[in-house]
Amino acid sequence: DIQMTQSPSSVSASVGDRVTITCRASQGVSSWLAWYQQKPGKAPTLLIYGASSLQGGVPSRFSGSGSGTDFILTISSLQPEDFAIYFCQQASGFPRTFGGGTKVEIK
Amino acid sequence: QVQLVQSGAEVKKPGASVQVSCKASGYTFTKYALHWVRQAPGQSLEWMGWINPGNGNTKYSQKFQGRLTITRDTSASTAYLELTGLRSEDTTVYYCARDADTGGWFGHWGQGTLVTVSS
Secondary structure (H helix, E strand, C coil), X not given: CCXXXXXXXXXXXXXXXXXXXEEEECCXXXXXXXXXXXXXXXXXXXXXXXXXXXXXXXXXXXXXXXXXXXXXXXXXXXXHHHCCEEEEEECCCCCCEECCCEEEEEC | XXXXXXXXXXXXXXXCCEEEEEEEECCCHHHXXXXXXXXXXXXXXXXXXXXXXXXXXXXXXHHXXXXXXXXXXXXXXXXXXXXXXXXXXXXXXEEEEEEECCEEEXXXXXXXXXXXXXX
């Protein structure tokens, strides 16, 4: 199975801050990587797919980069509605696997 | 618009079985794979398996082989998860999720179904 490792596990930030979250795959997944946002009590929602493509309706302050084994999710200017948990997921093979999550908290 | 509506919360005893349904609407049911993903409280997401509603083919995570069955009813545009031999560790929220138009990530999710296993 492909292991997905996210860091940090949590980050405290203020509105307007730039936030970066990293995701590392235990083997290359090319660009078969997605990022999700999850708010308490809700299902995850797709933010980024193909490592860097923005899902429709997602604000442009979200961006993704990377390929192979190392990936980054960037929130350029954190907004109040962005405080949530973020997960990466590889879609290169089965089983599909997710990172452990990064909680973005209010400083 | 695409909607995935899951059945309600369940409480089961250890050793019992549970079935969770996922009714799809807003698209051609047979065109997109449906997956089941679960999430224990405060934990990450765990992929369980998927079904091709078009032909009924399935693939399961090795972790759940022998305990998990995913089926579908095309006439009802509904997919089902059945998990047998329930144990306390199976107390989680179960989600169905549909492949996105753009690839093997999950573009649409059900609202989640909490299954509690308790004696």
